[in-house]
Amino acid sequence: RFQLLSDGKPVGEGIEISILKGDTRYRNTRGEIKVTTDKDGFFTSTWQQPGLYLIETSQKVTVNEAGVDVGRYALFTTLEVAP
Numbered sequence: 464r465f466q467l468l469s470d471g472k473p474v475g476e477g478i479e480i481s482i483l484k485g486d487t488r489y490r491n492t493r494g495e496i497k498v499t500t501d502k503d504g505f506f507t508s509t510w511q512q513p514g515l516y517l518i519e520t521s522q523k524v525t526v527n528e529a530g531v532d533v534g535r536y537a538l539f540t541t542l543e544v545a546p
Contacts, residue, residue, distance in 0.1 A: 464505055464506075465506055465507075465508075466503065466505045466506075467480070467506065467520070468504060473500075473503045473504030473505075474522065475500065476500055476501055477499055478522060479497055479499050480499065480506055480518060480519070481495055481497055481517075482495070482496040482498065482518050483516065483517045484512065484514055485514055485516060485517060486514065486515075510544040513544050513546040514543070515543050516541065516542055519537070519538060521535050521536065522537075523535055
C-alpha cells in the first residue's frame with residue numbers, strides 16, 4: 464500500500480498509476496498493471512513476481528505564470544521486489 468502526495472498532501476481520488484515489470488517495458492506484451500488512487504491518495508499493488516518495477520504517473524496542474532499554458536507533475540520511480 465502506497466500513498467501518493469503532492470506538496471505534502473494526498474493527491475485525492477482517481478489518479479491513474481501504471482506499474483511495469485522491468486523486463487517488459489519495450490515488449491509487445493508489457494503486462495502493465497493500472498491502479499487508481501482512493502480519496503486519500505492511497506493505491507495498492509500485489510506483486511506477482513520478484514524483480515524491478517517501474518511506477519509512473521502524471522497530473523496536470525494549474526500554473527500561474529505568464530506564458531505557461533499547462534503544467535504537469537510527474538512521478539517515475541523504480542523499486543525492487545525481493546523473493
